Amino acid sequence: MRIEIKDQLQRVIRFEDTPKRIVSLVPSQTELLCDLGLEGYIVGVTKFCVHPQHIKTKTTIVGGTKQINTAKIKPLQPDIILCNKEENNKAIVDECEQICNVHISDIFDLEDSYELIRHYGILFQKENKAEEIISEIRKEAKDFKLYIENKPNLKSVYFIWRNPWTVAANSTFINYMMQLNKFENIYKNKKRYPEIELKEENNAELVMLSSEPFPFKASHKKEIKKFYPKAEILLVDGEMFSWYGSRLIKAFRYFKWLREHL
The missing domain is CATH 3.40.50.1980 (Nitrogenase molybdenum iron protein domain)
Known part of the structure; x- marks a missing residue:
């Protein structure tokens, strides 16, 4: 199943099949992956990935968000590395791109968040779960708007x-x-x-x-x-x-x- 998608910096990334080995360099994105039902796909995380609490005991810690250890990432043979423009600098992204495809998020508001969740839904064949999460967030945001x-x-x-x-x-x-x-x-x-x-x-x-x-x-x-x-x-x-x-x-x-x- 061929997949082609633009990340949030409008960089095109392509896969011949669904990526099944994920390294996540962003704590909030690690939590999102798990809530999408992808915990078993995650092979590497940062030391700051604290949700769910057990995730660091089931995967390899590859560094922080500002410094990574590519010597730990390469043996994991990831299909994709997930980054964020704010959390991970260009040097980190450049290093990661020598290993495999990199998806970069860039978030300023809720619409950006929804887009990212949809991206992961498409990339990992979790579209229905992604839409379910978006729907829950929309409901909570709507209720809060009325409250505030x-x-x-x-x-x-x-x-x-x-x-x-x-x-x-x-x-x-x-x-x-x-x-x-x-x-x-x-x-x-x-x-x-x-x-x-x-x-x-x-x-x-x-x-x-x-x-x-x-x-x-x-x-x-x-x-x-x-x-x-x-x-x-x-x-x-x-x-x-x-x-x-x-x-x-x-x-x-x-x-x-x-x-x-x-």
């Missing part, structure tokens, strides 16, 4: 790193998810993930400290509070704001819970 409709906008900051202090700004999936939550990003005029100097910001109403990639803890709330004296400081689940696969089914329920606890 009359909630107030909150001027917000979303931290992803400490020393240097780094926030999520425009042109990111996190910023898109903030918009859905009516969390107005104070740094929406900046792009991607700018480093900032902490200073007193009296207009911020909500400051979110993400659980990833930097693992913010309760102790950091006191550290940040003096710079945002009028804001509520919250530890938030970074997976819910940044994972764009099947995790989205759970994300909108989490966002409801988050609003209820503001």
